[in-house]
Amino acid sequence: MIISELKPLEDLQQALAEFSRLFLVGCAACATACKAGGEEEVFKLQEWLLEQGKDVTGSVIIDEACHLMRASRDLRHYKLAVLEADALVVLACGSGVQAISANVDKRVVGGLNSLFLGNVRRYGHYEEMCSLCGDCILNETAGICPVTTCAKGLLNGPCGGMEDGHCEVDPEIECAWRLIYERLQKQQRQGVFARRVPPKNWSRRRKPGRYRLKNGGR
Amino acid sequence: MSLLSEQLADGRFVVTAEIAPPKGTNLGQAFDEARKLVGVTAVNITDNQGANMRLSSLALAARLQQSGIETILQLTCRDRNRMALQSDLLGAASFGIENLLLLSGDHSKFGDQPDARPVFDLDSVQLLEMTAGLMAGVDMVGKPLDGAPQFFPGAAANPAAEPFELMFRKVAKKVDSGARFFQTQAVFDRRVLERFSAAMQPLAVPVIAGVLLVRSGKMARFLNDNIPGVQVPGDLVERLDRASDPMAEGVAIARETVSCARELCQGVHLMTLGQEDQIPAILA
Numbered sequence: 338m339i340i341s342e343l344k345p346l347e348d349l350q351q352a353l354a355e356f357s358r359l360f361l362v363g364c365a366a367c368a369t370a371c372k373a374g375g376e377e378e379v380f381k382l383q384e385w386l387l388e389q390g391k392d393v394t395g396s397v398i399i400d401e402a403c404h405l406m407r408a409s410r411d412l413r414h415y416k417l418a419v420l421e422a423d424a425l426v427v428l429a430c431g432s433g434v435q436a437i438s439a440n441v442d443k444r445v446v447g448g449l450n451s452l453f454l455g456n457v458r459r460y461g462h463y464e465e466m467c468s469l470c471g472d473c474i475l476n477e478t479a480g481i482c483p484v485t486t487c488a489k490g491l492l493n494g495p496c497g498g499m500e501d502g503h504c505e506v507d508p509e510i511e512c513a514w515r516l517i518y519e520r521l522q523k524q525q526r527q528g529v530f531a532r533r534v535p536p537k538n539w540s541r542r543r544k545p546g547r548y549r550l551k552n553g554g555r
Numbered sequence: 556m557s558l559l560s561e562q563l564a565d566g567r568f569v570v571t572a573e574i575a576p577p578k579g580t581n582l583g584q585a586f587d588e589a590r591k592l593v594g595v596t597a598v599n600i601t602d603n604q605g606a607n608m609r610l611s612s613l614a615l616a617a618r619l620q621q622s623g624i625e626t627i628l629q630l631t632c633r634d635r636n637r638m639a640l641q642s643d644l645l646g647a648a649s650f651g652i653e654n655l656l657l658l659s660g661d662h663s664k665f666g667d668q669p670d671a672r673p674v675f676d677l678d679s680v681q682l683l684e685m686t687a688g689l690m691a692g693v694d695m696v697g698k699p700l701d702g703a704p705q706f707f708p709g710a711a712a713n714p715a716a717e718p719f720e721l722m723f724r725k726v727a728k729k730v731d732s733g734a735r736f737f738q739t740q741a742v743f744d745r746r747v748l749e750r751f752s753a754a755m756q757p758l759a760v761p762v763i764a765g766v767l768l769v770r771s772g773k774m775a776r777f778l779n780d781n782i783p784g785v786q787v788p789g790d791l792v793e794r795l796d797r798a799s800d801p802m803a804e805g806v807a808i809a810r811e812t813v814s815c816a817r818e819l820c821q822g823v824h825l826m827t828l829g830q831e832d833q834i835p836a837i838l839a
Contacts, residue, residue: 493680494725498783499711505783518721
């Protein structure tokens, strides 16, 4: 899921300074799961805004705020409340914020910072394991992504900063290449060490990404 | 052919040192330091070392090279994508720079501009391979070059890294990709050098052992805490702490490493960090 966190309140205060009536939008998908933009957080935001002397004209938790059509449909149900507001505050990832912006003419204020595509370690602990690079090497690296979990994204082994199998950037973190090496050894195969991995094809990650199912998904 | 490649080919024990470009445009000190380097075959020009922004290593190397001082241009993958690396290498060749030390580079986090986006479009193995391609007259996409550069590409290794076998897998990839010599991270322990040079033996690529002048126990602790890949062993830190003249003790420690290297390696790379006047004593 997309991991996101509430922006610092001072930043929000500044972003909302010119508005007095606000409509709040949360997201029932990722932002709910990582406790950044679900029912509870939207309610807390509402309380905080009231403390700041603002009016809240209404709120909605959209099933998946990133779904452009669904965001449009759900907002239509709250047409009046949206109309009454000076601006919308969106507690969703950057995709969610843009789906809302695309559907209303009003000013839209994003309340979260989107961080990364995260795995859940345990409740409230998220780790980035995939960076959506479009050119996946996992089958050779024993299912551990060096593009993401090596701080430098190296493809041919550890850098000179590996100390006792740990990362130079964060000594708390085990070197991705050590983990890859150990798991390949357990599996008794060479994997990525059998060849010199050529430079990555970053054209697979050209922005903005576009993808369409072939035959319209049929 | 560069002096460095000739001397290594002749089996002579080489000495290299290093100079950091200034933070600014004043090259006076760099030239002074370079001229003070006696008995040194070639001098490494560091590339935004420790991820601290400095004048470009290519510019200083070019200037020194043109004044008759042989350089080893350090080039990292941290600050340039593949296009910039290729064009900088061609530029280096146009200045007569032949010796290269091709590195991944310390992470931007360690330097004075930690908010910079680290590039790492290539890694050091891919950089070596690309360099071999340029030398063969083609760029990374196979397009022919009008004039192919002549380089003597080197790579780095950290002999003390653990797990050793994992580190060495990468060293072997670097050799396969065209590394013609290695300069190592600072080494302090004879056993570390023994193990590394034994593993290097079958690859038949010369090793220039890194020797770092540690001036005090305080400096040793700083290195251990802040410099990736450098670990001064506890007994040496103690020796420096106890010494009445820590600088002399540091020189003595460096001299011991040099004498190990004379036995086990093909040269030493002296990292004296501003104490270039101690080089004759270290080599004595």
